[in-house]
Amino acid sequence: MRIVKSVRIGVAGLGTVGSSVVDILMNRRAEIERRANCKFILSKVITRTKTKYELLGVDESLIAEDFEDLIINSDVVIETIGGFGPALDLVKKALNMGKLVITANKDMISEYGNLLLELANENGTKIFFEASVGGGIPIITFLQDYLISQNVKKIRGILNGTTNFILTKMINNMDFKSALKLAQDYGYAEADPSKDIEGYDTAYKISVLYGVVKGRFPGISCMKIEGISHVRIEDVMDAYENGKKLKLVGSIDFERDEMKVELMELERDDPLWNVDGVENAVMVETDLAGSFLLRSRGAGGYPTATAIISDILRASNYMSTKEYEKRRVIVMKFGGTSLETIDKIKKVAERVKGRKLEGFNPVVVVSAMGDTTDRLLDMAKKVNMNPSPREIDMLISTGEQQSSALMSMALQSLGVNAISFTGDQLKIMTDGTHTNARIIGIMGERIHEMIEKDYVPVVTGFRGVSPSGDITTLGRGGSDMTAVALAHYLGLKICEIYTDVEGVYTADPKVVPSAKPIRELSWEEMIELSSQ
Known part of the structure; x- marks a missing residue:
């Protein structure tokens, strides 16, 4: 395998995750390059909030005029805009131009992943999305590579750091609104937290994991989805006093072809019992090697940025192939x-x-x-x-x-x-x-x-x-x-x-x-x- 001399990286979106990626590339690049034996060049960035450029110390020469400017001047396009609309337009255009794409956008992969994989295949390129599920947990690489010889029977996990943080605080006698406000103050929850607290964020991630295992992304339209917005402090405390914890759990039963997101009362012997605060954890049950538990922080910019950086390395390795x-x-x-x-x-x-x-x-x-x-x-x-x-x-x-x-x-x-x-x-x-x-x-x-x-x-x-x-x-x-x-x-x-x-x-x-x-x-x- 030849060594790629350099990789030009364009970043679209400078929110919590995008800013963390840029910060790592600007301030830890030397160590990453030493370990990867490859030079990484931050070639272009773009965001709607222009003040972010100054806050991050982005040189004016790196600011892209538009999506086309960013794509043309990059080998790898990183999408951290989120949602559909502009994010989907950017990714489709990048793939059609033969660029490698990295995204943390679980909504987009869940609902449009089949189309995007087809576009990547048609244009001889690839799309990487490790960061779309589990923050710093390398669950997608684990499923795609390490478990390639296994039949995955079940997946269940706590996949949303915001809701897990709120439920943990409620055990400590904090009401739902106060816990949500604290999560927003810490940057764990968006200004509009509905996607997290109504269970849709977890549902999108479950859909992505199903697609990684089965090869087709089903979306969330047919999934049973429950959130935590209705949970009272009395509900949390009653469960805890009875030796249980309320957790929002996403699960897939591949044998039954069933996916759901539900509020569950976990027993003390459940491996997910001690997963508190902003942590995420995923359990994977296989036919030959038994069960695995992967655990890490799920909310915040740097855990997700860590997954994106790992995908940059995967992209550079792919660039070294014939x-x-x-x-x-x-x-x-x-x-x-x-x-x-x-x-x-x-x-x-x-x-x-x-x-x-x-x-x-x-x-x-x-x-x-x-x-x-x-x-x-x-x-x-x-x-x-x-x-x-x-x-x-x-x-x-x-x-x-x-x-x-x-x-x-x-x-x-x-x-x-x-x-x-x-x-x-x-x-x-x-x-x-x-x-x-x-x-x-x-x-x-x-x-x-x-x-x-x-x-x-x-x-x-x-x-x-x-x-x-x-x-x-x-x-x-x-x-x-x-x-x-x-x-x-x-x-x-x-x-x-x-x-x-x-x-x-x-x-x-x-x-x-x-x-x-x-x-x-x-x-x-x-x-x-x-x-x-």
């Missing part, structure tokens, strides 16, 4: 203004090397240097005022060939294995229309071969080859089209285009001052626009 390695390829396209001098070419080479050091496998697409294409066209007109389109293609395609060779040399001077290719060498096939050809296919076995050998392929943009073997060019914007087509051929979700304007515009802003940036383009739209 399966993921194929997805670390990125296409980086550089326009003529970025390459118009040797010094600029050297700076671009340093940028490419930086991406290589981050653990990516760049495929570089280059335009001709500066105004090379225009100069070549002027030279052609001085020789022949009406040159044939075929000869024009033969002439102007040499500009990109110069750039690719020089860029490859610049990378080699920095110690990066690099090799230049023309579009015809890579068999970027086009129709036979000279000076404005369209790509009809790519047969780029050599590019895969070079990536496997840890080389950076530097490809001429703008240039292809017709079925008859003639060199063709793709018209204005053809290098962009080459980059997009290569990214599509390589199965990538993102193509990075570096230019002197802020994105793709409706027209050339140097020619049309009123041109506007286009926020998002499909592959097909980009190819169509580039061909105009």
Whole structure:
């Protein structure tokens, strides 16, 4: 297994859990990196409460403009927003873009986990959700990995630290409202605690555990759910005086295919009897190895953040596999203004090397240097005022060939294995229309071969080859089209285009001052626009 050099982490949501994750990544990163043998980079964060950035000491450069900005600049997207709505939109978009996702959102996994797992599978990525159940208890990893050879017969547990804290305080003669207020003051309960005290939080977690074992998440619509909002101090004290404790317990009987959340009177010999305060505990009964009890703090930011950090490690381990390695390829396209001098070419080479050091496998697409294409066209007109389109293609395609060779040399001077290719060498096939050809296919076995050998392929943009073997060019914007087509051929979700304007515009802003940036383009739209 190769060692991942670095993992870029984006965090969405800076509530109790998200803030704890950011705090750990900012202040304990060195120890985590030493033990994980991997570098973790907090790349972007986003939250609705802007004051959180200052409270956490988040540098302005790390603040994402929107979800897309966070996703594009992250390898792993951590969702701690909670609920559905924006959280679900973020996770779906991240999975569709092939990103690894970590979430503590038991509601979302319970109700949409089947859809999200399908999206992850379709896009060759994964979603991790250890933090969705049990705070700091590694129950999901335990069920998925350690008990892989076991048939799980039953699961029961105290899975909500808020309700357990309230019931514990009521044993000490504190009424329900006062105990709830204290839980809110300590940060154990939300301003609206209904999901906790009515049993729904526990129900979502039970649904998640059922899905982990059975492979399909059932949701909570058919589950018997009881809460604690009706409990009086007399009820708690009467039970305690009779040698029992009232606890909110979630349970699954797999043999009966039954799930429920209920207020139970536990006897002293019950393993859950001594689980008090904000602690969670889960009992798992198996057919071969007997019963297991896992126990830890369940409420508060740091227990859940601990589970998220463990999922970051799992994600980084997955990124070290050959399966993921194929997805670390990125296409980086550089326009003529970025390459118009040797010094600029050297700076671009340093940028490419930086991406290589981050653990990516760049495929570089280059335009001709500066105004090379225009100069070549002027030279052609001085020789022949009406040159044939075929000869024009033969002439102007040499500009990109110069750039690719020089860029490859610049990378080699920095110690990066690099090799230049023309579009015809890579068999970027086009129709036979000279000076404005369209790509009809790519047969780029050599590019895969070079990536496997840890080389950076530097490809001429703008240039292809017709079925008859003639060199063709793709018209204005053809290098962009080459980059997009290569990214599509390589199965990538993102193509990075570096230019002197802020994105793709409706027209050339140097020619049309009123041109506007286009926020998002499909592959097909980009190819169509580039061909105009």
